[in-house]
Amino acid sequence: MRNPIEHMPSLPTIVSASVLLIAVIGLALLEPRFIVSQNLANIALQAAPLILVALAQGIVIISGGIDLSQGAAIAFAGIVGMLAALASNSIWVGWFIVIATGVALSAINGALVGWMRVPAFVATAGMLTYVDGASFLITGGLPIEFPPDGYSWFGRAFFGPVPVAIPVVAIISLLTCVLMHRTRIGRSIYLLGDNEEAARIVGINPSLCRFYVFLIAGFLTGCASIILTGRIDSAPPSLSPTIQFEAIAAVAIGGISMSGGHGGIWRAIAGVVPVAVAGNILNLMGVQTGAQLIIIGGITVGVVALQALPVIQLKRSRR
Amino acid sequence: MKNVLMKHSKLVRDIGPGITLLIILSAGFSYFAPEYYRQSNINNIIRQASPLFIASVGQMLVVLVAGIDISTGAVVAFSSVCGALAAVNGNAAYGVAAALLSGFLAGGTSGLFVTVFRVQPVIATIGMLSIARGFALVLSGGEPVDNIPDAIKFLGTGEIAGLPVPFFISAGVFALVGCWLSYLPSGRSLFAIGGSDEAAKAAGISVRTWRTMAYALAGALAGLAALIYAARSGSGQPTFGYGLELQTIGAVVLGGTTLGGGHATLIGTAIGALIITVLSNGMDLTGVSPYIQNVVLGIAIVAIVVFDRLRRLSSSQHPVIA
Numbered sequence: 001m002r003n004p005i006e007h008m009p010s011l012p013t014i015v016s017a018s019v020l021l022i023a024v025i026g027l028a029l030l031e032p033r034f035i036v037s038q039n040l041a042n043i044a045l046q047a048a049p050l051i052l053v054a055l056a057q058g059i060v061i062i063s064g065g066i067d068l069s070q071g072a073a074i075a076f077a078g079i080v081g082m083l084a085a086l087a088s089n090s091i092w093v094g095w096f097i098v099i100a101t102g103v104a105l106s107a108i109n110g111a112l113v114g115w116m117r118v119p120a121f122v123a124t125a126g127m128l129t130y131v132d133g134a135s136f137l138i139t140g141g142l143p144i145e146f147p148p149d150g151y152s153w154f155g156r157a158f159f160g161p162v163p164v165a166i167p168v169v170a171i172i173s174l175l176t177c178v179l180m181h182r183t184r185i186g187r188s189i190y191l192l193g194d195n196e197e198a199a200r201i202v203g204i205n206p207s208l209c210r211f212y213v214f215l216i217a218g219f220l221t222g223c224a225s226i227i228l229t230g231r232i233d234s235a236p237p238s239l240s241p242t243i244q245f246e247a248i249a250a251v252a253i254g255g256i257s258m259s260g261g262h263g264g265i266w267r268a269i270a271g272v273v274p275v276a277v278a279g280n281i282l283n284l285m286g287v288q289t290g291a292q293l294i295i296i297g298g299i300t301v302g303v304v305a306l307q308a309l310p311v312i313q314l315k316r317s318r319r
Numbered sequence: 320m321k322n323v324l325m326k327h328s329k330l331v332r333d334i335g336p337g338i339t340l341l342i343i344l345s346a347g348f349s350y351f352a353p354e355y356y357r358q359s360n361i362n363n364i365i366r367q368a369s370p371l372f373i374a375s376v377g378q379m380l381v382v383l384v385a386g387i388d389i390s391t392g393a394v395v396a397f398s399s400v401c402g403a404l405a406a407v408n409g410n411a412a413y414g415v416a417a418a419l420l421s422g423f424l425a426g427g428t429s430g431l432f433v434t435v436f437r438v439q440p441v442i443a444t445i446g447m448l449s450i451a452r453g454f455a456l457v458l459s460g461g462e463p464v465d466n467i468p469d470a471i472k473f474l475g476t477g478e479i480a481g482l483p484v485p486f487f488i489s490a491g492v493f494a495l496v497g498c499w500l501s502y503l504p505s506g507r508s509l510f511a512i513g514g515s516d517e518a519a520k521a522a523g524i525s526v527r528t529w530r531t532m533a534y535a536l537a538g539a540l541a542g543l544a545a546l547i548y549a550a551r552s553g554s555g556q557p558t559f560g561y562g563l564e565l566q567t568i569g570a571v572v573l574g575g576t577t578l579g580g581g582h583a584t585l586i587g588t589a590i591g592a593l594i595i596t597v598l599s600n601g602m603d604l605t606g607v608s609p610y611i612q613n614v615v616l617g618i619a620i621v622a623i624v625v626f627d628r629l630r631r632l633s634s635s636q637h638p639v640i641a
Contacts, residue, residue, distance in 0.1 A: 066442075118625055125564065130615075130621075132613060137610040288457065293453030297446040301442070301443055
């Protein structure tokens with residue numbers, strides 16, 4: 001497992017890091033609004049939930065799967081949680097229900113992928129469809145609004161100049177890194193993604209392990225939902241429909257292997273930075289959603305294509 | 320003789336559940352909605368099923384070579400916008416050519432990423448999903464592209480001898496793809512590629528070329544489906560095809576095609592597309608809200624794949640590919 005290559009920054013990481021650096025310097029010169037501290041806080045607030053979603057996506061991808069349902073699950077969990085908070089008039093109940101809903105939805109995916117052996121893209125694309133339908137059904141297409149006081153704390157409050165979401169996400173990220181790299185379940189997930197047969201031989205139950213993967217991912221997307229709904233102080237049925245694509249792009253840019261089993265989970269966080277910065281810059285420049293989608297898709301495929309090159313060489317030398 | 324029987328029993332196993340489901344659904348809906356069997360509704364079902372069938376054939380080709388195409392819906396949106404723009408600014412022939420060509424290029428690009436750059440099919444087509452949807456939005460400015468010529472509208476709304484034109488387009492696709500897969504060496508080679516890359520390579524098949532071609536043809540078929548969608552609604556729209564990829568996967572699996580490659584049934588795909596259309600048509604007739612329809616369709620398609628997995632696990636005739 002202690003493969004030196006895992007700890008070396010890969011070619012795509014270096015490329016994306018240098019592109020990012022050049023872009024930031026160039027844009028700071030072109031667009032002075034970019035380095036205003038208010039905008040930097042803004043980027044951090046945008047990046048915070050995306051980091052959680054990218055961590056979730058990263059864990060699923062490391063295990064050899066993919067999760068296309070994140071955007072729909074986040075919107076649904078946000079709606080159910082805010083309704084619960086309104087009904088009980090307790091922010092704690094609301095927050096708990098958001099996370100519980102996130103975990104429960106993801107558990108459905110986990111059960112389908114783990115025990116029923118449904119391909120992850122089918123299970124999660126199905127969830128994308130029915131959960132999206134359910135969100136619109138519950139809300140009638142309109143956002144749920146006016147949560148109890150304090151409900152939006154994670155998305156709106158500041159410690160001085162620092163948004164509350166930043167330290168919260170930092171702590172969760174740290175725990176996730178420890179989970180993935182220092183615990184038995186984390187290392188099992190890596191082994192499962194790398195070689196299922198080997199995992200089975202050393203006594204890992206692949207079905208149960210896949211189920212755990214989705215439970216962890218569901219917890220992380222639930223947390224992201226609290227921050228995202230908090231940021232806008234409401235829960236619309238189309239909260240962040242394309243966040244899973246941004247998360248996949250971040251995972252790819254960070255250098256986690258798309259075929260599973262390789263790449264430290266911290267790479268997902270590293271990958272979010274260029275995605276969030278690029279998104280912010282494009283917004284400042286007034287670039288439309290369409291062009292942003294093209295860039296996100298292009299980056300994902302391009303980076304993975306770049307990634308494939310050294311992997312091919314490795315495989316050949318092993319033979 | 321025994322061989323013929325074996326062949327047919329295999330076909331029955333592949334499409335038997337699909338036909339049964341189709342009969343049950345039709346019986347149910349005709350009970351709850353008497354207008355189900357009216358000629359006008361039958362024609363309506365054909366019009367709705369045709370583009371889904373055509374796109375599903377593309378999905379089937381990709382699944383056959385051990386791939387998957389998540390970008391079907393986005394490519395439909397992209398091709399409908401390209402086709403409509405070409406038709407409005409040029410003429411109907413340009414429109415048809417642009418829709419098919421844009422789909423072919425989008426699919427071919429995914430295919431090249433899969434074959435040349437070794438990107439996983441899911442990731443390559445997810446990237447294409449974003450790119451194609453993005454281009455559809457940019458090219459159309461986010462608005463439907465209206466005023467397409469009548470010659471293109473005819474492809475979706477016209478009738479020949481009492482049957483809707485999309486029926487004839489589907490029949491053409493069925494015949495061409497069926498003959499290609501059954502009788503031409505290149506078509507047969509898709510089965511070999513899906514079964515085993517190594518074996519296909521050893522048999523002298525150009526794996527890269529034909530795998531890329533499967534993706535490109537899937538794109539072109541999505542473009543053809545886009546023409547029918549655009550013709551029916553009178554415009555090319557950047558919002559076409561949300562969730563279509565899931566429906567095509569559902570149709571393909573319902574038809575008895577194995578996710579994982581090497582095995583496919585064209586007639587089954589047709590039945591699969593028909594079932595999914597009947598399901599949404601029946602829900603339309605019985606007045607189910609579109610939101611509930613989404614919930615039902617999503618759950619139904621996942622259930623279909625679960626059922627298919629269980630069936631194959633119990634007979635354990637195919638290795639499971641996650």
